[in-house]
Amino acid sequence: MHYPHLALVKQHFTTHHLQCVETAVEEELAALRPAKRIKSGQTVAITAGSRGIANIIPILQTVVRKMQSLGAEPFIIPAMGSHGGATAEGQTKLLAGYGITAETVGAPIRSDMEVVELAQSALGLPVYIDRTAASADHIVVINRVKPHTDFEASVESGMVKMMTIGLGKQKGAEQYHNAVLEHGYYPTLMEHARVILDKAPVSIGLGIVENQLDQTRSITACWSEDMIETDMALLRTAKELLPRLPFAEIDLLVVDEMGKDISGTCMDQNVIGRTVIRIGTVPETPAIRRIFVRDLTAKSQGMATGIGNADFTTARLVAKMDRSATYINCLSACEPEMAAIPPYYETDREILDKALATIGNIASTDAKIVHIRNTLDLTHMFVSTALLAQTRLNNALEIITEAVPIRFTADGNIEAPWPKDTTF
Helix, strand or coil, X not given: CCCXXXXXXXXXXXXXXXXXXXXXXXXXHHHHCXXXXXXXXXXXXXXXXXXXXXXXXXXXXXXXXXXXXXXXXXXXXXXXXXXXXXXXXXXHHHHHHCCCCHHHHCCCECCCCXXXXXXXXXXXXXXXXXXXXXXXXXXXXXXXCECCXXXXXCCCECHHHHHHHHCCHHHHHXXXXXXXXXXXXXHHHHHHHHHHHHHCCEEEEEEEEECCCCCEEEEEEEEHHHHHHHHHHXXXXXXXXXXXXXXXXXXXXXXXXXXXXXXXCCCCHXXXXXXXXXXXXXXXXXXXXXXXXXXXXXXXXXXXXXXXXXXXXXXXXXXXXXXXXXXXXXXXXXXXXXXXXXXXXXXXXXXXXXXXXXXXXXXXXXXXXXEECCCCCCCEEEEEHHHHHHHHHCCXXXXXXCCECXXXXXXXXXXXXXXXCCCC
């Protein structure tokens, strides 16, 4: 099969980032005057999740030091629902994969999958929270605030979600997602959150917003009573900053890597405009006919949640899948379709042939192809000649190279010469 030529294109974003995250965290915490509530000798559970958050280590280090300066005894607690194979050891390993260890952050890691029931929510459902966190004197909830991949509301993915699902461990995550099937995402999220804020020792929230280049744009600290309102405000900013693919219609999207460090669904559904989740909602654009995902990130540690959103993948990605961990995560979220493995082949060339033969009555050389590293890194992309006219009309896009043939390695896989200044 003949393939279209591809040109390297750069998408320019107008944005800024914090020059020193440690200073920002220190100033935010100082403004709260935490000594009013956190006393010497008290224990403080600090959450750490399973997402790739920029500067998470210095952020955690700074919070730990602040708690220690008050005479408190901080520790890190994994808050990631069913991730890590739903085991205490697996969740500790996930944190270590991000460099989060007792040595790097200056506080012990206390991982436990046991939960306690706090109370019944207004929906008549039990609300669970990590047993170790519940026994602390204080909980500091730290999370990035960003649009959720499955639904749209005034509160989506952020501090509130970290409390309800992350600290709920597998039992809480599974119960929550079952409730979603009956009550919907937002009502379930908020009713669970209200119980946790009322019954659990949550004291401080730290909301992080990242820019289009995955850099820390802002950090906001708040007391628990202001957490929901703060989550709402930060989400409005995060939605304005969400990077997107700059084309409304794409015949084939090639994605170099997917992973839990990139998105909860491994490929951000807000970016690809697609979900196989039956009650999920995604943007109407882009309209993508075929998605080919080539590999799984090392930091995902075998979890390939969201592989069901792809139309084609490689044998090497499937070989890297930890099916048990992937199935646990998808079933805990009541989304078995997210674990469905699409047709897979040994080489990229085989997949290109199959994919381009299933895009309609379009000559393969005329196909609208976009090739990205992952759904977090949308600064650089390779674009086929059929999209170059649109590219030239978009002031945010710059054509870096002329269109050239797709390069393949000797074993038939795509060789993409990504520039060194890619952001992820």
